[in-house]
Amino acid sequence: MNIKKVGVLGAGTMGSGIAQVCAEAGLEVILVEIQDSILQQALSKIGASWQKAVEKGKIDSTIKASREALLKSSQDLSSFKDCDLVIEAIIEEISVKKKVFKAMDEICPDYTILATNTSALSITEIAAATSRTDRVAGVHFFNPVSVMKLVEVIPGSDTSHSTIEAIVNLTKAIGKEPVVAKETPGFIVNRILNPLVNEAALAYQEGVASAEEIDKAMKLGAGLPMGPLALADMIGLDIVLHVTEYFFNEFGESKYRPALVLKQKVRAGHLGVKTGKGFYDYTK
Numbered sequence: 110m111n112i113k114k115v116g117v118l119g120a121g122t123m124g125s126g127i128a129q130v131c132a133e134a135g136l137e138v139i140l141v142e143i144q145d146s147i148l149q150q151a152l153s154k155i156g157a158s159w160q161k162a163v164e165k166g167k168i169d170s171t172i173k174a175s176r177e178a179l180l181k182s183s184q185d186l187s188s189f190k191d192c193d194l195v196i197e198a199i200i201e202e203i204s205v206k207k208k209v210f211k212a213m214d215e216i217c218p219d220y221t222i223l224a225t226n227t228s229a230l231s232i233t234e235i236a237a238a239t240s241r242t243d244r245v246a247g248v249h250f251f252n253p254v255s256v257m258k259l260v261e262v263i264p265g266s267d268t269s270h271s272t273i274e275a276i277v278n279l280t281k282a283i284g285k286e287p288v289v290a291k292e293t294p295g296f297i298v299n300r301i302l303n304p305l306v307n308e309a310a311l312a313y314q315e316g317v318a319s320a321e322e323i324d325k326a327m328k329l330g331a332g333l334p335m336g337p338l339a340l341a342d343m344i345g346l347d348i349v350l351h352v353t354e355y356f357f358n359e360f361g362e363s364k365y366r367p368a369l370v371l372k373q374k375v376r377a378g379h380l381g382v383k384t385g386k387g388f389y390d391y392t393k
């Protein structure tokens with residue numbers, strides 16, 4: 110299957126990034142977000158990024174205009190009715206995802222592939238909410254989507270070979286590098302990266318060093334592109350906590366127990382860059 114029209118559900122950090130890279134690759138995109146303020150924020154962020162690319166001389170204004178023409182938006186799920194692929198990037202709540210997949214299954218034609226950008230949840234469980242379990246898969250992008258090359262592609266227990274092939278081909282067409290991973294909590298990257306971030310939060314909580322020093326140590330001593338606490342702030346502490354709690358419950362092993370400081374920051378509404386405060390203060 111040759112994917113030409115992509116639907117993206119959810120215009121948060123990941124959804125808007127996915128919509129952006131798909132339009133940049135010349136695909137027709139429909140970005141659906143229920144909350145108008147989030148949708149408008151996403152569209153202006155994408156527009157600003159393309160304007161910056163024009164100013165830097167990376168693209169000309171004709172290319173910017175053609176990207177803008179490819180990217181449509183809506184607040185209505187029925188806008189997905191002629192998409193070849195829909196990628197869901199909403200809240201990491203299994204019950205909400207199942208409800209949305211059931212609704213999309215009813216709206217979309219038989220040929221549409223329904224994919225989830227979940228960080229860790231079960232693809233098989235999400236697929237079971239639909240009548241097309243062979244055409245549901247995980248397609249997991251990384252933040253910031255426009256920069257990070259990897260996309261994890263995850264089959265559920267019933268996902269067909271042709272569905273995976275279509276998604277792999279799409280990820281290559283948008284300039285990404287796909288890696289197919291087995292359906293296990295966190296797949297590959299989050300399975301390994303999340304415990305590292307949680308360990309950094311534990312070290313911070315124990316007073317081993319300041320956030321700046323922990324990050325500096327991991328950048329200079331372990332060659333990471335950014336420190337784990339700054340990374341946690343960029344991902345969103347709510348998402349980091351959610352993934353850590355999910356691992357703790359799924360694996361049932363104490364090594365995945367979330368650092369208390371993560372819980373405290375999330376309870377205080379300090380979710381990182383997106384709220385202005387996390388391990389660092391972005392308001393100054």
Ligand code: 3HC
Nearest residue numbers: 227228250251252253255256257299302334335340344348
């Ligand atoms: N959004 C969009 N573009 C960004 C960006 C952002 N948040 N941050 C940086 N960029 C772009 C810059 O505009 C610049 O583009 P240009 O070359 O066209 O001008 C380019 O990236 C390089 O930027 P900088 O030189 O300012 O910064 P760095 O070289 O330090 O790169 C980084 C920034 C790419 C964020 C790098 O620090 C990095 O790779 N960090 C690790 C990110 C990571 O691990 N992501 C995975 C998180 S886990 C996840 O997403 C899974 C989820 O399920 C939780």
